[in-house]
Amino acid sequence: MANSAVAATALRIARTGRDVLRDVSFTVPACSVNGLLGPSGCGKTTLLRAIMGVQAVTAGVVEVLGHPAGHPGLRRRIGYATQTPAVYADLTVAECLRYFAAVLGAPATDVDRVLADVDLAGQRDRLVGSLSGGQRGRASLAVALLGEPELLVLDEPTVGLDPVLREDLWSLFHRLAAAGTTLIVSSHVMDEAARCDRLLILRDGTVFADDTPDGLRAATGETDLERAFLQLVRERETV
Amino acid sequence: MNPTITAATARRVLTQLRHDPRTVAMLLLVPSLLMSLLRFVFNDERAFNHLAPALLGVFPFVVMFLVASVTTLRERTTATLERLMTLPLGRLDLILGYAIAFGLVAVAQVGVATGVCAWLGLDLGGSLWTVLLIAVLDALLGMALGLLVSAFATSEFQAIQFMPLFVLPQFLLCGLLQPREQMSQVLHWLSDVMPLSYAVDALGRATASADMDAALLTDILVVAGCVLLALALGAGTLRRRTR
Ligand SMILES: Nc1ncnc2c1ncn2[C@@H]1O[C@H](COP(=O)(O)OP(=O)(O)OP(=O)(O)O)[C@@H](O)[C@H]1O
Ligand SMILES: [Mg+2]
Secondary structure, three states: OOOEEEEEEEEEEEEOOEEEEEEEEEEEEOOOEEEEEOOOOOOHHHHHHHHHOOEOOOEEEEEEOOEEOOOHHHOOOEEEEOOOOOOOOOOEHHHHHHHHHHHHOOOOOHHHHHHHHOOOHHHOOOEHHHOOHHHHHHHHHHHHHOOOOOEEEEOOOOOOOOHHHHHHHHHHHHHHHHOOOEEEEEEOOHHHHHHOOEEEEEEOOEEEEEEOHHHHHHHHOOOOHHHHHHHHHHHHHHO | OOHHHHHHHHHHHHHHHHOOHHHHHHHHHHHHHHHHHHHHHHOOHHHHHHHHHHHHHHHHHHHHHHHHHHHHHHHHHOHHHHHHHOOOOOHHHHHHHHHHHHHHHHHHHHHHHHHHHHHOOOOOOOOHHHHHHHHHHHHHHHHHHHHHHHHHOOOHHHHHHHHHHHHHHHHHHOOOOOOHHHOOHHHHHHHHOOHHHHHHHHHHHHHHOOOOOHHHHHHHHHHHHHHHHHHHHHHHOOOOOEO
């Protein structure tokens, strides 16, 4: 398990008395781009919150970079972009990033680097509240990139973006992975699955598939991942 | 706790305020406007001199309670708090950052209000600095209580309504409308456990005589203790892990 960045074992999470995740076990290999996919409400955000250590866990364990999730030593080592952008509407983009950089103890030059990474350099002095939804999401993603964390946990970072920007961000994700970062990226659009090294597909709170895109294609005989997913759903339902 | 992070948080809160000039203007001017109104309601320098010192503490208390509870509620209900809780920021760093930022606002607010009162004919004798200190403590008390009760509100509507719930009873019982000694036993006990009573008592004593006596010092320490207690409890209500 030395080269796995995240490992969950028999994870169960109940929210308001109802099981949101049941018997979830998986490992995430280091230095790779991992997709977390599944329909809306299947528990993606809950699982990512558990990895970040902000979600109370009912049973099971989550290990992150060799520590139990939520360990104080992890706080500088993981970058997190929440599904709702976590940025202050009444600050400019640069002021917001400078604050988070100060909290992380990241160098001030990091602000310019991450702004360039998410293509927001032109908006640095605009108030976050005056940005478009996609721009705000990218500002939140920029915060996650501060301090060059070893693990990036990104909750639907490409929602609401045009194909060109989406392509740019996925190239960025792969550049980061090649440089040694582990990424977990959630999405509910299957066409992004093809850009991942590995896929973890959740359905109704359980692991539905845990494979490479090619493995999934081979197992179903479909070339298109969306069709492969639908094929799997049909197979399981007839059993 | 980390002083760099606390200072960065205070600077961030002040920067947020700076982008909202209307709020800053209201923070600085509303207590002064109310004091001016009071002066003209009485139209009598003696009556104004009797009530003004206490209200110099009460108005900033109310304003800071509202501002602090809404601001921190906003932090709690947006994703930023969850995000901050995954970062190397202590819960006290966040609370003290807010306290420092609002404390600076309180100093400016009370300074302006006291200046306006002096201009309206309020005679503070030799105790200007003591009165300033107590009024700032009152504003801090409002802020600290606002921070604390925001933990029990899940919407801005609730937070706003905590003002009449937590602040007005303290105002009714603090001895301003009716001397505390003349209240029934139960009300007297209640007013004994309300921090605003000590603040108003302190302002009365400070303006009555320029000397710092033991009773005045006790009042000041009680108010300061309540500020610290509310801040500590406020930090305790922040949760890193939620259900
Ligand atoms: N704060 C909460 N309290 C109680 N239950 C919640 C809470 N947030 C989410 N849930 C429930 O947990 C389940 C999983 O939610 P989650 O947000 O993890 O889904 P998701 O896969 O991220 O969905 P989406 O793609 O729409 O973001 C849902 O059934 C939801 O109703
Ligand atoms: Mg989600």
